[in-house]
Amino acid sequence: NNRPHPEYSLKYNKSRENRLIAESSYNHVITFFEGLMNHREIAIPIKHIDFSIGRICVLEVNRDITQSDIHILKTLAKMMYPLMISxxxxxxxxxxxxxxxxxxxxxxxxxxxxxxxxxxSNFKFDLDSNMYLLCLCDLDNINSKSKVNYVKQMVQGIFEKHYVFVFDKNIIVLYNNKNSFDYFKKCKEYEEFLEFIKNYTLSVGVSKLFDGISGIRNAYFESLSAINFANRLNCIYSKEPSINFYDDYVLHDLVYDFVAKKKLHYILDSTIINLLADNNTNLISTVKCYLDCGENLNFISDKLGIHYNTLKYRINKLKTKYFIDLKNPDSLVKLKLAIIALEISKGYDLDLGLN
Known part of the structure; x- marks a missing residue:
């Protein structure tokens, strides 16, 4: 009807397959949404330094598109490229x-x-309010101008009372919050936001609460760190993309430098290092579960799928062989750091330097 259906852009940008093919390579993509389109659409991307700046779209109306037609369209895309970049x-x-x-x-x-x-001040920006910085990264790494703009518009619709802008191909939200980000998690927009980032293969990092514009740059790197740690460590646990809070990865950020530089001895004593070096998976999984679940031994044994007496034996072995007392708060702190170091070494494929 000479105009696209109002739901076309929504459906096109939601189609992960379409985005991956049309915006990540020079291959053509064929699109057809039943009920919205009368004819199939063939799209050829136009690229600039691996960044999609547009695409040529034709409708298959009078006859089927042939390989010769595709070749002509690709040639036309190459001819249009110098005109577009000028x-x-x-x-x-x-x-x-x-x-x-x-x-x-x-x-x-x-x-x-x-x-x-x-x-x-010309934009009536609240310079000194408490804020969180949300960074939305594209997990598919599709360098598409159209997708970034489209996602930005959608995010502005969800966060209409906050500041949304583009930085380094990421969508940034400055979330005004005088109390806690938990307030947003209780709003109706939160479930909509979770569904949105899942549909558009986005990973979200949330910085710590900061005060005033002087903290924006640091908050941005915090949000990137949260995304980086979540994506790396989620490879171990196979979690789906979600909203990742830097507050949950503060210790990871601290430990990462020690692991990367093989200087664990600065934060862990010899007993903990000996436990990691022995790589006793049963004891390490017991320690991790104990840290997650507290002192409820019945619950821990059920979660590990072992007998209560087996759990007691492992705890006693930790004490007799490694001199680790799980009831000692100091030991628990060091164990927490050790488990984080182990997770980082697996997630980043790093050598702990224990041999």
Whole structure:
């Protein structure tokens, strides 16, 4: 009918297969949504440094598209490319002046805060409120201008009372919150947001609560760290993408440097290191379960699928062989750090340096 159906963009961007084919390679993709389209659509992406800046779409109306037609369309895409890159609007995301100011702030380790405050005051930006920074990354790593813009519009619809902008191809949300992010988790938008990030293969990192614009850059790296740790460690536990809080990975951030530099002895004593070096999976799984479940031995034995007496034997072995007392708070802290080090070594394929 000469105009796309209003649900077409929604369905197209929700189709992971469409996005992966049309925006991650030079292959063509065929799209047809029954009830929305009368004809099949063939799309050829136009790329710039592995970044999709557009696509040529034709409808299969009078006859079927042949391989010769596909070749012609690909040739046309190559001919259009130099014309498109000479026009800057094709290479820029739909960013506002506000986006540029925030990007300058996040790019600069030592920004001129007086100048930044003056610029942001023009946008009636609350300079000193408590905020969380949410970073939305594309797990499929599809460098598509159209997808980034589309996702940004959807996120703005969910977070209509907050600030949303694009930075380094990621969607950033400055979530104003004077109390706790838990407030958002209780809102009706939260379930909608969870479904949204699942449909669009997004990973979300949430920074610690920070105060004022001077903390935005650090908050951004916190959110990226939360995503990085979650994605790496989730490979072990096969969890689905979710909202990842930096608060849950503060210790991981601390331990990572020690693991990467093989300097675990700075934070762990010899008894804990000996336990890790022996790689006794039964004892290590017992310790992990104990840390997760507390002192309820019946619950721990049920969760591990072992007899109560077997659990008591393992706990006694930890005490007699490794001098680790699970009732000692100091030992529990060191054990927690040790388990995190073990998880990081597996998730990042790092050598703990214990041999």
């Amino acid at each position: 026009d800057k609007k094709f290479l820029n995301l739909e960013t506002s002046r506000f986006d540029y100011v925030l990007s300058d702030l996040m790019n600069n380790p030592k920004p001129n805060m007086l100048l930044m405050r003056k610029k942001l």
